[in-house]
Amino acid sequence: MSRTTLIAIFAGVTALLLAGWGVALLWIETGVTMTMHGWIAYALGGIASLALSIGLFWLLFHSAREGHDDLDRPEELDG
Structure with missing residues (x-):
């Protein structure tokens, strides 16, 4: 590292x-x-938010690296 x-x-x-x-x-x-249920809900909300953001960023970078964001037909760029 x-x-x-x-x-x-x-x-x-x-x-x-x-x-x-x-x-x-x-x-x-x-x-x-806060009760224990409140702390559990607070922690689960934080973990779910973190997991969602990590998953979406992973999809974004995976899509860009694999070429899914590239145009299939560059001839359509001529307008």
């Missing part, structure tokens, strides 16, 4: 942890309490 990749991963994890810490502080300050 290159140094740039490691820095990007570290920055992403740090941003994620800081965002979680900020949300936790906000909830504590406003007096919000």
Whole structure:
């Protein structure tokens, strides 16, 4: 793994942890309490959002690399 990749991963994890810490502080300050079912729903929503975004990005890059986005008939570009 290159140094740039490691820095990007570290920055992403740090941003994620800081965002979680900020949300936790906000909830504590406003007096919000959640049951275990709420935490489970919160985690499942986050995991589903992450899985959806990863899946869509994978489809995008796979389609571009396999040539599915290329034109089949370039003669139609003449108008």
